Amino acid sequence: MSQQNLPTHARVVIVGGGVMGVGLAYHLAHEGWGGDTVLLEKAELTSGSTWHAAGQITHSTSSFGLGKCVDYNIGLYSGKLEAETGQAVTWHGCGSFRLAYTQDEMDWLRHTLSVGTALGFNIELVGPERVAQLHPFYNLDGVLGALHTPDDGHVDPTNVTMAMAAGARAKGVRIFRHTRATNITQAPNGEWVVETEKGTITCEHVVNAGGTYARQMGEWSGLQLPMTSMTHHYFVTEPVPEFQSLDRELPVIRDDRKVSGYIRMEQKRGLIGIYEKTNPNAVWIDECPWDYENWLFDADYDRVMPWLEESLNRMPIFANLGIQREVHGAISHPPDGNPLIGPAPGVRNYWCCCGTQIGIGWGPGLSRELARWIVHGAADISMREFDPRRFGTYATKDWQVVKAKEDYCLRHEIPFPHFNRLAGRPVKPSPLYDRLKAKGAVYEEVYGHERPRWFASGIEQRDYYGFGRTPVHDMVATECAAVRSAAGIMDISAFAKVEVSGPDAGALLDRLCANRLPQKVGGVALTHMLNRHGRIELETTVVKLAEDRFYLVCAAFFEQRLLDHLAAHRGAEKFTVRNLSTDWAALALNGPRARDILATCTDADLSNAHFKWLTAQQITVAGHSLWAMRMSYSGELGWELHIPRDHALAVYDAVWAAGEGHGLTDYGSFAMNALRMEKAFKGAGELTNEVTLAEADVLRFARTDKEYLGRDKTLNVGNLPWVCAYLEIEPDDRHDGNGGEAVRLHGKVIGSTASVAYGHTVGKILAFAYVKPHANVPGTEVEVIIAGSPRKGRILGAPAYDPDSLRPRADLQTEPAQ
DSSP states (O other): OOOOOOOSEEEEEEEOOSHHHHHHHHHHIIIIIGGGEEEEOSSSTTTTGGGGOOOEEOSOOOOHHHHHHHHHHHHIIIIIHHHHHOOOOOOBOOOEEEEEOSHHHHHHHHHHHHHHHHTTOOOEEEOHHHHHHHOTTSOOTTOOEEEEETTOEEOOHHHHHHHHHHHHHHTTOEEESSOOEEEEEEOTTSOEEEEETTEEEEEEEEEEOOGGGHHHHHHHTTOOOOOEEEEEEEEEEEEOGGGTTOSSOOOEEEETTTTSEEEEEETTEEEEEEOOSSSOOEEOSSOOOTTOOSOOOOOOHHHHHHHHHHHHHHSGGGTTOOEEEEEEEEEEEOTTSOOEEEEOTTSSSEEEEEOOTTHHHHHHHHHHHHHHHHHHSSOSSOOTTTOGGGSOTTOOHHHHHHHHHHHHHHTTSOOOTTOOOOTTOOSBOOTTHHHHHHTTEEEEEETTEEEEEEEOOSOOGGGGOOSSOOTHHHHHHHHHHHHHHSEEEEEOTTSEEEEEESTTHHHHHHHHBSSOOOOSTTBEEEEEEEOTTSBEEEEEEEEEEETTEEEEEEOGGGHHHHHHHHHHTOOSOOOEEEEOTTTEEEEEEESTTHHHHHHTTOOSOOSTTTSOTTBEEEEEETTEEEEEEOOOSSSSSEEEEEEEGGGHHHHHHHHHHHHGGGTEEEOOHHHHHHHHHHTTOOOTTTSOTTOBTTTTTOGGGOOSSSOOTTHHHHHOOOSOSOEEEEEEEOOOSSOOOOSOOEEEETTEEEEEEEEEEEETTTTEEEEEEEEOGGGOOTTOEEEEEETTEEEEEEEOSSOSSOTTOOSTTOSSOOOOOO
16 A cells, blocks of 8 residues: 555554554444544554564453453454455464463362353363374373463564555545554643654644553553563474374463463464563663564573573473574563553553553453443443553553563463462551551551451461462451451451532532532532443542542542543533542441440440431541541441541551450452342442443432433333343352352353452352343342353342341341351
């Protein structure tokens, strides 16, 4: 195609011509924006990380969202893309195996099997003998089993990208090669100005698909996009004599334990890819040189030698062959390993399509969702794990490098549920951090904050992890029992805390919240903010502090999302937003003795008559003024205490001293989750951007007598594709489930679990699951596939604990829970 003149205006400008940028251009075109989209590439398409990718893709993923993307990608590569464009993509549908050597690895494969079953994948768990049948050359000593995904394969990265470019051009996308962007700034009217070596182009939306350049490109616009370039090796052997007469291609082998990577055929040669588990190599920490195209580093054999030697032990037919090609290239690694796909924080219409360490495996599916997000205002899958706003300003460059190295070393480790990544922490400890750590708190990081998970002592970190029950189960049981029978206190300072004030604060929030705002000062309301399609942006508690001042509390993850949502929908209203998330701390005090304990610390009247359920008051505790909110995520009598940071430790110490005689116990987020599941309170796992209030079965929080963003889509229920069901599952004392498991009715998959937890008070495994609406009938018997085996389940019509919610509203002392 002949190079065109650079236009002066476009609706969308994508900067970067690798698989991510071109994939987005292709999918924007399929969403109807082809004629409005321009893509800029500084050199040739695929000349960055894309060209040196090994190109494998597998259904073996326990991430529900990525699973949907991978399945789409395999369908695209294996026929759809070539049929559409006429351009060969060189698909090798050889299938693959992921091997397991330990019971923990087998549990991982069983869980992945259940997730794959829920998604409808062609997937099976097999023994070593089946691996030997399809791959007779692999040394299977010590192998217990394998996950077989026969529809997997690998593809030529350049051919795929060029085919998507052809499809994009056919629908009007203009692609400009050898056109390097040099700056991206925002004009006063909100448009984006992209300066290039060949002119300037102004656009409504700009997309950073810069690959290894993406972080420094973000700095042009004052953005901090956390990712670090890490180098990865793969090696291609000389021709393998044993491969020459094969009439089929051998499956890809993923050997996480012995090889820390993958082994496959490359035509009639062998290909060995390694993610070494020590001494990972970060490059271009300050910036990636602009004149690097098709760049590779010299191989560092010392770094990878232990795993390279083991790969030859596992594939003895490679042992006497030479290495014909060494590929040692740079790949972007965000701090947690997940790509940055979605809006950049703090600005409008600047989109990230970068930070993708597995561009061929994940890219097209993720870029399809980003295209839908840009065009329609919402993706069709949950984007929470990919949203760039999941990081805050704490993600400094030095911290990014530390976390990227950690992520690289974990690339081929078991992804245990709730695995706690410890490098670079703590970042934002609460005022109670040292006090609670001394009492045995095991912390997790949420949006940079440290939050207690549970309280333990004398147990090694490695013993916390497993797909089945671990010693944590009994610790959580103790904490839950304390909250139900006496009282528990939890540091909830990690919650996002935002104040909206001004003469029009109420009007703004009223048109953004589906529920009615509190009418009286001191009122508390739970509500949801939606997008224009009626899908859930976030859930928040709103407290009316004064006629012109509101206090919003939501999950830590939503901090930047809330700030951006308020800014994006600013109209003519006059209001001010203050982010108090770090300046203020918070405690939750719950349990039947909560009133007795708090009354010892304050002169405030805490009775039902003077301090009603779902109200807030400014009270004094230990001589410090704070806001007390009578609410409870545990389903017990309780208060949240929101406190200026400097006073939090004194308040905690006072409440603790008052509670010691009443059986007060510290508890963490795992107990909180189990308690909320007993009460059937929906949480982050259920309330995602892919569902409406009706689908989440929280339509009771939507008003019909006022206007708000997304109202028409919310109230126009129609035929729902799925609905959130609440169910109990037969326990087996080993595995409770981890979310994502397949749910079946009469042998057919009807949905999957979103959250699963053992309810210690009621002695049942409890779950939320998105299922076909016809199955969501109380009493319906279903099956849930947990750890590879079907378990009996039953749809519930009411909370398993205190279904009438009498306990949190109690005035007189009720009997402790049994």
